[in-house]
Amino acid sequence: MQNTQIRALEESSLAVIGDRAVAVDALIDLVRRAETSVTLLVPPAGDALRLVTDALEALAGRHPDDTRVRVLAPPELASDARLAGLETLLDGVEIRLAAGVRHAAAVIDQRVALVRAGEATVFGAEASLVRAPSVVRALYDILMTAWYRAAPLTRYQRLQECLRRDSGARILRMLGEGYTDEVAARELDISVRTYRRRVADIMRLLGARSRFQAGLYAAGAGLLRA
Numbered sequence: 001m002q003n004t005q006i007r008a009l010e011e012s013s014l015a016v017i018g019d020r021a022v023a024v025d026a027l028i029d030l031v032r033r034a035e036t037s038v039t040l041l042v043p044p045a046g047d048a049l050r051l052v053t054d055a056l057e058a059l060a061g062r063h064p065d066d067t068r069v070r071v072l073a074p075p076e077l078a079s080d081a082r083l084a085g086l087e088t089l090l091d092g093v094e095i096r097l098a099a100g101v102r103h104a105a106a107v108i109d110q111r112v113a114l115v116r117a118g119e120a121t122v123f124g125a126e127a128s129l130v131r132a133p134s135v136v137r138a139l140y141d142i143l144m145t146a147w148y149r150a151a152p153l154t155r156y157q158r159l160q161e162c163l164r165r166d167s168g169a170r171i172l173r174m175l176g177e178g179y180t181d182e183v184a185a186r187e188l189d190i191s192v193r194t195y196r197r198r199v200a201d202i203m204r205l206l207g208a209r210s211r212f213q214a215g216l217y218a219a220g221a222g223l224l225r226a
Contacts, residue, residue, distance in 0.1 A: 049083060
């Protein structure tokens with residue numbers, strides 16, 4: 001029955017899936033057949049990581065050579081070993097963290113999308129399957145905008161270590177609030193030279209070319225709340 005429903009969904013430009021099992025099967029089937037790219041938005045709720053793992057394992061079973069996989073997750077999942085474990089499933093998996101991720105989405109080959117709104121389990125009922133090119137492209141562009149502002153998982157983990165020591169979190173907030181070097185150094189009771197060195201370290205870890213960009217990247221990754 002589910003295979004029949006999935007085949008019917010393949011002929012629709014927009015369909016709502018009211019059956020959770022069908023939605024999960026659709027996710028795994030879409031990811032398994034990906035040729036060029038898989039972009040996944042993973043919320044912190046339910047069994048999201050388990051379902052994403054199942055889907056990527058299905059893709060890995062095909063031994064794809066050139067499929068690029070992007071996983072965008074919230075900072076709440078940074079310490080979950082299953083998230084980092086996704087990189088070991090197949091080559092080409094990249095993981096980044098962005099604040100505010102609460103919905104689930106999968107965009108496959110920039111031609112089809114599966115979307116699940118809300119705080120519930122990933123791709124549970126109801127999910128929307130979208131094949132309308134303009135809608136899929138718009139969703140993909142939104143995800144890519146968030147992607148390029150997000151912090152890679154390994155860099156985020158190094159940043160967390162940096163923020164836990166040497167007043168890193170306070171420095172990051174001061175950058176975001178536009179403190180001058182002299183005022184920030186005075187409040188931290190350190191020299192301006194030391195303050196600037198620590199700012200440079202944070203910017204390097206963020207991959208930012210300017211302090212303004214560092215603030216944007218930090219906010220996008222949820223680091224300003226660290």
